[in-house]
């Protein structure tokens with residue numbers, strides 16, 4: 001017997017990366033700004049997205065959402081109440097969305113064409129680890145954390161925070177009762193992803209939404 | 224739990240690559256995994272056993288080569304390795320350094336195959352007519 005070493009030098013998630021690159025190209029040529037929202041379950045992704053979709057529609061922008069969930073379509077129904085087109089992606093136990101799921105759910109989406117959209121939001125499955133490895137072709141990855149989760153989340157999940165383009169601190173209406181240390185949270189995010197844009201919002205009071213919407217409009221100009 | 228999906232992707236990729244070497248057995252798979260790749264090593268080893276069981280790569284050893292984060296510091300103009308993933312600062316000057324040069328890798332670097340010698344395989348073919356019980360287990 002002889003042994004032979006074969007160099008492969010290939011990404012383990014190469015198939016996903018290739019599909020994602022194809023999606024990114026489609027999104028760019030359609031001129032739609034695509035955002036991938038990632039956080040723990042319960043951080044407030046759906047609530048934040050509900051407000052975002054309503055506000056964008058009120059401003060005359062066309063926005064749609066894909067929403068990942070292990071089993072239910074509760075979030076999709078909540079989001080659809082905004083009037084925006086929403087499509088559910090049930091992952092049936094898989095803890096993250098991947099580019100193939102996104103590709104499949106863009107097909108045959110009644111009343112939605114990418115070219116007719118200004119914004120497409122993808123609410124990922126609630127999980128801070130696995131989604132960070134799967135590129136969905138998004139232009140902007142948004143990591144969310146709520147004031148109830150502890151200021152050290154970014155340090156515990158550097159893989160996600162370091163790969164994100166924007167961070168949103170949610171539920172700031174609860175900052176005082178939770179004794180949330182804002183300076184520490186901002187510092188921790190910035191240590192992991194220096195220079196990242198950070199938003200502080202509340203879906204209860206609407207705080208911080210104007211800054212977020214201004215950022216979206218600014219980013220959409222470059223799509 | 225995405226280690227299981229990752230392990231399944233490795234099994235698929237390695238099976239495909241190894242099929243170019245008929246008769247060979249995969250004895251090791253070497254990975255390059257960056258410190259920011261969000262992969263738990265023990266969990267990946269465990270999932271590797273599950274995912275490879277019953278496949279052509281069953282029994283192969285998974286060797287995980289961990290890569291530290293490397294950042295480029297604009298102030299110093301130098302790339303440096305970071306000791307951990309808790310602070311993205313240049314170790315020389317202490318400035319924040321956002322320019323990541325290494326750390327997100329999730330790659331199969333190489334596979335190690337065990338294959339019969341060319342003459343050995345010929346000999347084995349001819350011997351199938353009159354199998355030798357001692358030779359059979361080579």
Ligand SMILES: Nc1nc2c(ncn2[C@@H]2O[C@H](COP(=O)(O)OP(=O)(O)O)[C@@H](O)[C@H]2O)c(=O)[nH]1
Pocket residue numbers: 039040041042043044045046047048075126170171172173174201202203204205
């Ligand atoms: N007080 C407060 N509660 C919120 C806020 N955003 C979400 N919630 C609540 O947090 C829970 C989880 O929110 P949800 O949007 O479903 O989180 P997701 O799992 O990240 O999509 C729900 O009970 C929401 O009503 C907020 O800004 N302030």
Ligand SMILES: [Mg+2]
Pocket residue numbers: 045046047075123
């Ligand atoms: Mg949700």
Ligand SMILES: [Zn+2]
Pocket residue numbers: 296297298299300313314315316317318
């Ligand atoms: Zn420096």
